[in-house]
Amino acid sequence: MPPATEHTHHLKIRSTQLEMNPGAPAGARQGEDVEGKLRAAQVQLEQLQQQREDLERQRQEVETLNSRKRELISAQTELTERLSSTLQRIERELYELKDHTSDLEQARACFAAHLSKLEKINPDGWTRENLAASLERAMAIVDHADDEFSQAAEHYSRSRSSNLFNGSKARRVVSGDFARQFRNGLAFNLPVIVLGSLALIVYLLK
Structure with a gap:
């Protein structure tokens, strides 16, 4: 028998078929993920x-x-x-x-x-007939005014208005005893004074 003839078939494999999936490499993808996470x-x-x-x-x-x-x-x-x-x-x-x-x-x-x-008070206007009564009334007025002025000066001497009285107290012009003696003497001697005056007038008219 004639020897068997060997048939040889050549397989043509593209080089690309031996390569992996044509995407980005795994390391690159991992690097991009890390950078994204870092950002x-x-x-x-x-x-x-x-x-x-x-x-x-x-x-x-x-x-x-x-x-x-x-x-x-x-x-x-x-x-x-x-x-x-x-x-x-x-x-x-x-x-x-x-x-x-x-x-x-x-x-x-x-x-x-x-x-x-x-x-x-006008002593020059007093007549002889009303001299005693006028003097009595005038002295009462003076005494009353002097008393109230003295009381006010004493009261305000301890206040902020003490300077209104210049720090002084009132002084009576005529004391009470002297005034009473004067009035009593005038009352006793007034008739003598009147009679003497009338005698002098009669003498001068002659």
């Missing part, structure tokens, strides 16, 4: 940093406001106490001034009345 983490870190800065700024603003609030409360308390105590002193002063002013007004009216009476 995301960096963005997140920056956001956290911004939030931290915002929170710190807000904390400082709150602390500043609280500090100003404490200053306000302290100033409010101090000023309230100062105004309240001063207001009380002013009210007491006004009350005392009101009473003092009322006293001064009464003294003014009293002195004005005494002055008016004193200015009306």
